[in-house]
Amino acid sequence: MKPDANDKPAAGKHPLTSDLLLLPDGRILVHNLTPAFAGLLKELNPDDEQIRLRSLPSTEHPT
Amino acid sequence: MISIVQERRSPTRREKLGVQSRDVRDCSKGTLKRELQRAGPEAGVPRSTLARERAAAARAALADCRLCAHECGVNRLVGEAGLCHAGAEARIFMAQAEVSDELELIPTFAIALSGCDLRCDFCITGGPSWNPRAGEPVPLEILAGQARAALADGARTIMILGGEPTIHLPAALEIVAALPDDAKLVWKTNAHGSALARELLDGMFDIWLADFKFGNDACAQRLAKVPDYVRVVRENLLWANEHSELMVRHLLMPGHVDCCWQPVAEWLAAELPAVKVNLRSGFWPAWHSARHSDLRRTVSNSESAQAWRIARNCGLNLVE
Numbered sequence: 001m002k003p004d005a006n007d008k009p010a011a012g013k014h015p016l017t018s019d020l021l022l023l024p025d026g027r028i029l030v031h032n033l034t035p036a037f038a039g040l041l042k043e044l045n046p047d048d049e050q051i052r053l054r055s056l057p058s059t060e061h062p063t
Numbered sequence: 064m065i066s067i068v069q070e071r072r073s074p075t076r077r078e079k080l081g082v083q084s085r086d087v088r089d090c091s092k093g094t095l096k097r098e099l100q101r102a103g104p105e106a107g108v109p110r111s112t113l114a115r116e117r118a119a120a121a122r123a124a125l126a127d128c129r130l131c132a133h134e135c136g137v138n139r140l141v142g143e144a145g146l147c148h149a150g151a152e153a154r155i156f157m158a159q160a161e162v163s164d165e166l167e168l169i170p171t172f173a174i175a176l177s178g179c180d181l182r183c184d185f186c187i188t189g190g191p192s193w194n195p196r197a198g199e200p201v202p203l204e205i206l207a208g209q210a211r212a213a214l215a216d217g218a219r220t221i222m223i224l225g226g227e228p229t230i231h232l233p234a235a236l237e238i239v240a241a242l243p244d245d246a247k248l249v250w251k252t253n254a255h256g257s258a259l260a261r262e263l264l265d266g267m268f269d270i271w272l273a274d275f276k277f278g279n280d281a282c283a284q285r286l287a288k289v290p291d292y293v294r295v296v297r298e299n300l301l302w303a304n305e306h307s308e309l310m311v312r313h314l315l316m317p318g319h320v321d322c323c324w325q326p327v328a329e330w331l332a333a334e335l336p337a338v339k340v341n342l343r344s345g346f347w348p349a350w351h352s353a354r355h356s357d358l359r360r361t362v363s364n365s366e367s368a369q370a371w372r373i374a375r376n377c378g379l380n381l382v383e
Contacts, residue, residue, distance in 0.1 A: 030163060033163035053383075
């Protein structure tokens with residue numbers, strides 16, 4: 001179906017995007033990680049240090 | 064395990080600008096040299112003001128485009144296209160807060176411009192990176208508003224990336240001009256810019272986050288279709304280290320520990336020993352990776368371990 005011009009997102013209104021790749025050995029590769037998606041991944045695997053560091057509130061991010 | 068893929072001023076800075084302006088005169092038309100000199104760093108002049116003037120100079124430079132090291136010399140203002148296929152107007156394919164970059168930079172508000180001067184077959188954003196017509200025209204005021212909101216919400220930095228932002232210097236500088244003068248700005252680049260691009264970028268960004276992808280020209284030519292890669296990247300990294308804070312990234316590729324990572328690590332240890340280096344092992348066989356038998360898989364645990372050994376042996380200043 002041909003998209004209607006009104007279906008296009010307004011300027012600057014991009015949907016947030018994160019990509020992930022699940023590997024057979026259980027590893028998960030993530031690209032363009034948004035804070036919201038980092039929070040989700042932390043819930044799935046609270047022990048992962050990489051994600052824990054990236055899901056902290058913005059005021060608590062390490063320097 | 065979850066893996067994340069992905070100031071100082073030289074005392075002779077003005078003298079260097081004077082020397083480099085010969086390059087500008089030689090490779091550009093019209094009044095670019097004069098415009099650039101007028102837009103040169105001035106003590107106390109706000110970054111946004113300089114950026115606005117530089118943006119005008121950069122737009123004029125599109126008439127004989129030599130912003131990247133390919134130096135095609137096409138007139139992008141009249142629709143001619145060089146190797147990047149970019150026109151005169153930039154487009155963006157993504158603008159959002161992210162936490163996948165180096166820990167000291169996140170959260171960052173990332174603005175990704177479509178199009179690139181390299182043709183890395185493994186590019187994680189190959190579609191919009193190879194197509195400068197992807198995305199939408201740069202909504203300058205909206206972007207600036209989003210960036211301000213992100214900063215108010217706790218973002219530490221604003222990052223301009225691509226694709227490769229160097230090919231869209233006019234738009235990138237216009238974005239800088241629209242941002243708060245005290246915002247910490249990150250220039251995420253493939254380090255394949257020209258002397259002209261460096262001159263236009265001087266003093267605009269707090270941090271250069273630069274890729275050093277290949278350790279030799281043969282791999283660069285085969286996987287990214289770029290000649291003379293190593294010399295150009297080294298030149299850009301040395302310059303960036305003198306003119307801003309520099310962080311170097313290397314994405315470890317399967318089968319390229321010895322040919323690419325080792326020489327990159329050794330050169331960084333010898334020439335830029337204090338520079339922060341991020342070794343990334345989350346390669347994923349994206350885009351046209353399948354065209355190359357060596358890139359059809361992820362990095363093995365043993366390759367990753369070998370790469371970290373090399374990094375430690377070189378004494379690199381590693382960051383996450």
